[in-house]
Amino acid sequence: MGRKAEYSEKPKKGPGRKARKQGPPVFRKQSFAPMEEEDKKLSHRQKQRFVKREQKKVVQKAKLQEKRAKGKQTQQVRRKTAYNSDSEPEEEEAVQPQEASSDEEVPQLVPAPKTKKSAAPKGFTDDNDAWLKPKKQKKEVEPESEEDDEEEEELEEESDAELEEGSEDENGLEEEASGEEDEEEVSGEEDEEEESDDDTAQVGKLDDLSDGEANSDDDFDISGDEDAAEASSDDEDEDDDDDDDDDKLPIERANKKLKKREAKEAQLADEEMQMTVDRQDVFQLPNEEEEAEKDLTLQEVQQRIKDVTLVLSDFKKYRQADRSRGEYIDLLRRDLCLYYSYNEFLMEKLMDMFPLTELMEYLEASEVARPLTIRTNTLKTRRRDLAGALINRGVNLDPLGKWTKVGLVVFNSQVPLGATPEYLAGHYMIQGASSLLPVMALAPQENERILDMCSAPGGKGSHIASIMKNTGVLFANDSNRDRIKAIVANFHRLGIVNAVVSCEDGTKFRNIMTGFDRVLLDAPCTGTGVVSKDPSVKTTKSDVDVQRCYNLQRKLLLTAIDCVDAKSSSGGYIVYSTCSVLPEENEWVIDYALKKRNVKLVPTGLDFGVEGFTKFRQHRFHPSLNLTKRYYPHTHNMDGFYVAKLKKFSNTIPITKEQQEEDEKQLDEAIEAEADPKEAEEETEESPEEKAPRKVLGKRAGKPSLTDVEQDLKKKKLEESKTKYVAKVFEKPVKVPKKPKPEQPQEKKGKKPQENDEKTNGNATPSKAATKKSQQNGNVEASQPENKFPKKKTPIKVHVPNKLAGKKHPANGTPSPAKPDAKKKPPANASPSPAKPDARKKPPTNASSSPAKPDAKKKPPTQPKGKSSALAKAPRVDLDNVPVLEGKPIKKQNKLKQKSKQIGQLKKSKTGANAGKKQKFKK
Numbered sequence: 066m067g068r069k070a071e072y073s074e075k076p077k078k079g080p081g082r083k084a085r086k087q088g089p090p091v092f093r094k095q096s097f098a099p100m101e102e103e104d105k106k107l108s109h110r111q112k113q114r115f116v117k118r119e120q121k122k123v124v125q126k127a128k129l130q131e132k133r134a135k136g137k138q139t140q141q142v143r144r145k146t147a148y149n150s151d152s153e154p155e156e157e158e159a160v161q162p163q164e165a166s167s168d169e170e171v172p173q174l175v176p177a178p179k180t181k182k183s184a185a186p187k188g189f190t191d192d193n194d195a196w197l198k199p200k201k202q203k204k205e206v207e208p209e210s211e212e213d214d215e216e217e218e219e220l221e222e223e224s225d226a227e228l229e230e231g232s233e234d235e236n237g238l239e240e241e242a243s244g245e246e247d248e249e250e251v252s253g254e255e256d257e258e259e260e261s262d263d264d265t266a267q268v269g270k271l272d273d274l275s276d277g278e279a280n281s282d283d284d285f286d287i288s289g290d291e292d293a294a295e296a297s298s299d300d301e302d303e304d305d306d307d308d309d310d311d312d313k314l315p316i317e318r319a320n321k322k323l324k325k326r327e328a329k330e331a332q333l334a335d336e337e338m339q340m341t342v343d344r345q346d347v348f349q350l351p352n353e354e355e356e357a358e359k360d361l362t363l364q365e366v367q368q369r370i371k372d373v374t375l376v377l378s379d380f381k382k383y384r385q386a387d388r389s390r391g392e393y394i395d396l397l398r399r400d401l402c403l404y405y406s407y408n409e410f411l412m413e414k415l416m417d418m419f420p421l422t423e424l425m426e427y428l429e430a431s432e433v434a435r436p437l438t439i440r441t442n443t444l445k446t447r448r449r450d451l452a453g454a455l456i457n458r459g460v461n462l463d464p465l466g467k468w469t470k471v472g473l474v475v476f477n478s479q480v481p482l483g484a485t486p487e488y489l490a491g492h493y494m495i496q497g498a499s500s501l502l503p504v505m506a507l508a509p510q511e512n513e514r515i516l517d518m519c520s521a522p523g524g525k526g527s528h529i530a531s532i533m534k535n536t537g538v539l540f541a542n543d544s545n546r547d548r549i550k551a552i553v554a555n556f557h558r559l560g561i562v563n564a565v566v567s568c569e570d571g572t573k574f575r576n577i578m579t580g581f582d583r584v585l586l587d588a589p590c591t592g593t594g595v596v597s598k599d600p601s602v603k604t605t606k607s608d609v610d611v612q613r614c615y616n617l618q619r620k621l622l623l624t625a626i627d628c629v630d631a632k633s634s635s636g637g638y639i640v641y642s643t644c645s646v647l648p649e650e651n652e653w654v655i656d657y658a659l660k661k662r663n664v665k666l667v668p669t670g671l672d673f674g675v676e677g678f679t680k681f682r683q684h685r686f687h688p689s690l691n692l693t694k695r696y697y698p699h700t701h702n703m704d705g706f707y708v709a710k711l712k713k714f715s716n717t718i719p720i721t722k723e724q725q726e727e728d729e730k731q732l733d734e735a736i737e738a739e740a741d742p743k744e745a746e747e748e749t750e751e752s753p754e755e756k757a758p759r760k761v762l763g764k765r766a767g768k769p770s771l772t773d774v775e776q777d778l779k780k781k782k783l784e785e786s787k788t789k790y791v792a793k794v795f796e797k798p799v800k801v802p803k804k805p806k807p808e809q810p811q812e813k814k815g816k817k818p819q820e821n822d823e824k825t826n827g828n829a830t831p832s833k834a835a836t837k838k839s840q841q842n843g844n845v846e847a848s849q850p851e852n853k854f855p856k857k858k859t860p861i862k863v864h865v866p867n868k869l870a871g872k873k874h875p876a877n878g879t880p881s882p883a884k885p886d887a888k889k890k891p892p893a894n895a896s897p898s899p900a901k902p903d904a905r906k907k908p909p910t911n912a913s914s915s916p917a918k919p920d921a922k923k924k925p926p927t928q929p930k931g932k933s934s935a936l937a938k939a940p941r942v943d944l945d946n947v948p949v950l951e952g953k954p955i956k957k958q959n960k961l962k963q964k965s966k967q968i969g970q971l972k973k974s975k976t977g978a979n980a981g982k983k984q985k986f987k988k
């Protein structure tokens with residue numbers, strides 16, 4: 066960098082200090098050339114130092130001369146001997162110092178003893194030879210001269226440095242300030258010089274390198290005296306790496322060895338530790354007194370769980386001699402109950418199910434909430450579109466897995482998922498991942514008749530409907546009236562139009578309707594698989610609950626099987642599922658059904674999940690139970706779940722009627738006996754308005770009978786409470802002709818379903834014919850088709866239920882879901898029940914169940930005026946025998962007359978139904 070040249074003359078500003086122009090830099094020629102003595106204007110101190118150096122130089126030169134003299138003598142001796150022993154002595158000797166000089170730093174790290182110098186030629190190895198070759202060209206240079214050169218060079222460098230110093234001084238840079246520092250530096254230099262003098266003789270040679278290796282090993286030897294065995298093993302290991310090591314520096318090799326040794330020692334330490342633990346830490350089982358006295362912290366409990374688990378893992382080894390396995394298990398159970406907040410009953414059940422390690426995993430996983438998942442409603446959107454829309458709203462999600470095309474897992478969301486526009490528009494349903502499994506196993510087909518026996522709140526039901534693409538008919542039933550509302554709401558939101566929602570006791574559904582292609586029984590259960598969702602399960606469930614559940618489940622499952630048509634061309638399947646992990650509610654129930662009905666287990670079609678138990682403790686189940694699937698939180702990251710798929714292969718029931726009645730009686734008694742009075746009280750603790758109806762509904766749900774109907778007719782309040790309704794969901798309003806003729810519906814009613822039946826099934830099967838057939842066969846097979854609905858290829862047009870709360874028609878107490886204005890304008894005839902099982906054979910008088918009737922709203926067709934219970938019983942009746950009720954508009958009939966007429970019909974139907982029933986059973 067230089068100063069800027071001036072190209073223009075500026076006017077002088079005056080003689081001020083600042084204004085004074087700096088002259089151009091002047092460099093003395095001599096400063097770049099070696100300085101002459103005279104040029105140096107040394108300070109006093111510099112002169113002193115210079116004198117010192119000069120004196121030193123003289124001394125060093127004297128020393129060097131002495132060395133040279135000695136060196137020449139030894140060389141001459143060596144040459145003489147070498148010529149006698151080796152063909153190329155000069156080469157080796159010449160190379161030796163070269164190498165040393167070239168790798169100056171290395172020998173310095175490992176100072177070589179002077180004595181080795183003479184032994185240097187012998188230290189060469191073949192390997193060393195290899196890296197010596199390139200240096201051969203300098204072979205003629207004598208080592209002594211090399212050393213001398215080095216020293217001379219050093220001296221020259223020093224003197225140069227001093228000269229530079231001097232020149233710096235001359236240039237006036239930090240002249241005085243650096244004076245003291247210089248002194249120190251010089252003294253430092255002097256020390257260095259002295260050291261280098263001492264070290265000169267120790268500068269390493271090539272043979273020093275190999276010796277140095279050994280030395281370095283010694284240096285890094287932690288144990289001091291090397292174990293011979295260890296050393297030998299080390300050597301063996303090293304042999305393998307020798308080739309690699311050759312081109313490594315000694316320090317690298319040493320480092321490698323050190324690492325190896327450390328690893329070995331760590332391993333030994335571990336082993337030793339384990340042995341010590343084995344010897345010392347035998348867990349001492351506390352006495353009862355100790356236990357009672359001691360207040361344990363959670364950490365202590367946790368530690369004790371670990372200890373006992375260790376003991377149980379190798380009982381022979383770790384046990385206390387005077388303690389039994391049972392004692393350890395008891396303690397473990399108590400501790401686990403304490404730690405995870407379970408009651409002992411449930412913990413014992415779980416301990417029976419899982420091996421210890423898996424049990425711990427299960428318990429841990431059950432403490433953590435499962436991922437939030439949603440199901441795309443394919444009736445309204447595609448998963449990709451839904452995901453995009455939700456991502457735009459700040460929802461972080463992913464596809465649930467390869468096994469489902471509709472599931473999405475939500476990691477986090479900036480918006481409540483139950484309130485997004487997409488949710489409200491019915492684009493998705495919030496559902497656990499495990500909820501998708503039973504429906505996948507059911508594999509519904511379009512245009513089928515499917516029953517979802519325990520449907521509320523409609524998660525799986527709506528999934529079924531979406532797979533059916535809103536075709537066929539889905540009967541969504543649940544015995545809990547409050548929960549029915551959730552089904553209706555969800556179906557509305559999701560745009561489901563092929564569903565009939567009913568509130569019936571599932572165990573009685575065979576009396577209402579049969580002939581389904583498929584039935585899903587997502588049974589009520591103890592919920593032991595969903596403790597992460599509902600932790601109260603951990604403490605509230607008891608033996609009685611489990612018994613009650615499995616008795617109800619058995620009953621429901623037998624009914625579900627009875628509702629299926631074994632001859633269904635596309636189906637004949639029953640899927641049973643629970644969100645419980647207890648074998649009592651799963652394998653036992655299926656095993657029971659296998660014995661009581663003509664069904665067999667088939668693969669669920671789900672390609673993951675744990676096989677169902679074929680044995681559990683002392684119990685042995687049918688071997689095919691391995692076709693069922695179990696799901697656990699710790700293995701599948703979903704709620705505990707069970708799925709079984711059954712195929713009905715015959716409509717006959719392989720037990721006699723007496724046997725069946727006996728079974729049912731037993732199950733009923735068991736369920737009633739196990740019913741918890743406290744729960745019943747809780748259930749009835751509602752508002753006074755709702756109290757009575759519910760109570761009766763529950764009772765009625767358990768025991769519907771025709772005698773009840775008679776009683777209902779006498780007592781108005783009971784009538785209300787016993788009101789049964791069937792809610793149909795609709796989306797599109799039904800087009801109603803302005804002036805329908807009253808007689809037209811009759812004809813249509815009478816014909817259409819049969820036509821449909823003919824179309825879909827290829828043959829009209831009048832109920833009478835079916836009955837005759839069944840009489841001929843003497844079994845239940847023929848009786849079942851009676852209740853079949855015609856297959857409909859178009860979605861059913863459904864009506865909004867008038868009052869989901871079950872408000873009855875003022876005239877006869879029958880709910881009229883199809884007529885919203887039923888209260889205001891009581892029709893002469895009762896509204897029909899869409900749940901009528903014989904709708905196929907005997908088309909319902911109501912437009913709600915018959916989409917072909919557009920005039921239903923304006924002029925509801927004639928309908929039996931019986932109670933809802935009667936309607937519920939209707940399916941069992943051969944309505945061909947009750948033509949009076951069909952299609953006749955009854956004008957201003959007396960209420961009592963209507964009722965008595967209805968009772969008459971029902972009695973008639975009852976006998977008909979019983980007659981039909983008798984044929985169902987083998988005798």
Ligand SMILES: C[S@@+](CC[C@H](N)C(=O)[O-])C[C@H]1O[C@@H](n2cnc3c(N)ncnc32)[C@H](O)[C@@H]1O
Pocket residue numbers: 500518519520521522523524525526542543544545548569570571572587588589590
């Ligand atoms: C596990 S939940 C069903 C969940 C439903 N499948 C879903 O996916 O949304 C069991 C249902 O069975 C109903 N339930 C209990 N006992 C019943 C019975 N005897 N008949 C019909 N449903 C019953 C309960 O009201 C409850 O809604």
